[in-house]
Amino acid sequence: MNTSGTWRRRGAWLVAAVAMATAVTGCRDAGSGGETPGAKPPRPATPAKPSPGAPKKPGGGPAKALTCGQLRNAELQNSSLDLPDGPDGGITLTDGRWEGDGVVIELQPPCGIGDVTGDPAADAVGAIKVTTGGTGKFYGLVTWRNEGGTPVPAAAASLGDRTPVESINVPATPARRATVVYLTRGDSEPAAVVTIRRTAVFRVTEPTMVEVSHTDAAYTP
Known part of the structure; x- marks a missing residue:
């Protein structure tokens, strides 16, 4: 073989x-x-969800901060907010003033811009003077909420008769606070004089502004 x-x-x-x-x-x-063989294909990336932000203005994008100038022609009283010393009915300022039924309301120069309603949009806090037919001149505070860049009255507080406001500041912290400096007097003193410069902190709890603390210093005109 x-x-x-x-x-x-x-x-x-x-x-x-x-x-x-x-x-x-x-x-x-x-x-x-x-x-x-047997390997799994890579998972597609999950699109990121948009995070909540400031209220949107018409057309998209975050709402711009309110300005003190906007308040001169802003709504002041509506069905959701009654001013403590104001007349009945709707009120809208025109160049910082409103007049009707023997009442004159004037926007005062002090103004503060910042978040006082709990959202990221910057609101506005201003001072007003309400004059009636008598000798009374009642000062008050108003908070305007930022709704898409438009000031909407949201809260108010009365400071009393002949108590002019000197300044308003809205700090970044603590939230929803406004520091107001105004002139006033002791409970037993006549309304014709001011003897106290008061620095008060107000918290916005719609539809009111509640004083949470204050400090006083002697004032001489």
Whole structure:
């Protein structure tokens, strides 16, 4: 028997089988794009959700801060807010003034801008003087909420008769606070004089502004 010829034929078959298996494996790899069998495709990125922000103005975007100038022609009293010393009915200022039924309301120069209603939009706090037919001149505070860049009356407080406001400041912290400096007097003193410079802190709790603390210093005209 010629065994050497037999082994040579078997060796040739083995080489051919190995070559064929290598070619088939290469074709599979090429068709799969080189990915590992069983591997999961990468998960698509989840779009980020928009975070809550300031109230939006018409057309989109955050509302701009109110300005003191806007208050000169702003609504002052409506069905949601009654001024403590004001007449009945709706009231809108015109160039800082309103007059009707023998009552005159005038916007005063002190004004503060900042968030006092609990949202990121900057509101406004201003002072008014209400004059009636007698000698009384009643001063008060008004908070205007920022609704899309429009001042809307939201809260108010009365400071009393002949108690002019000197300044209003709305600090960043604590939230929903306004610091007001105004002139007043002791409980037993006549309304015609002012003897105290009061620095009071008010908190806005719609529809009122509540005094939470104050400090007094002697005042001489």
